[in-house]
Amino acid sequence: MSQQEQTLELCEPYPSVRVTRVNDDVARVYFVSPTGDPLAAPDDCHLYNCATERYMPLYYGEWLISWVSNYHLIGGDRVLLRIENPRNLFLYNRTMHVLSP
Numbered sequence: 001m002s003q004q005e006q007t008l009e010l011c012e013p014y015p016s017v018r019v020t021r022v023n024d025d026v027a028r029v030y031f032v033s034p035t036g037d038p039l040a041a042p043d044d045c046h047l048y049n050c051a052t053e054r055y056m057p058l059y060y061g062e063w064l065i066s067w068v069s070n071y072h073l074i075g076g077d078r079v080l081l082r083i084e085n086p087r088n089l090f091l092y093n094r095t096m097h098v099l100s101p
């Protein structure tokens with residue numbers, strides 16, 4: 001895995017999630033199997049854009065995010081992952097905030 005992506009393990013029963021840099025403006029967020037293969041997003045998972053206060057649409061099993069907004073990955077009725085200032089995740093090799101159950 002390169003500096004261009006980060007994979008994080010979420011709490012059960014959710015699979016791991018990966019954030020991959022697409023270009024200077026966009027990253028993709030998607031679920032992966034233990035071997036790194038893309039998986040369909042669980043039906044109860046949604047990505048919330050904190051700036052627009054709207055849920056992001058799912059495109060072909062992944063979400064596309066900008067580098068400037070903050071996001072919450074919601075599973076069921078709880079926040080599973082906070083993605084804050086995504087660009088800094090890759091520029092400064094910082095980690096995302098994975099929340100425990």
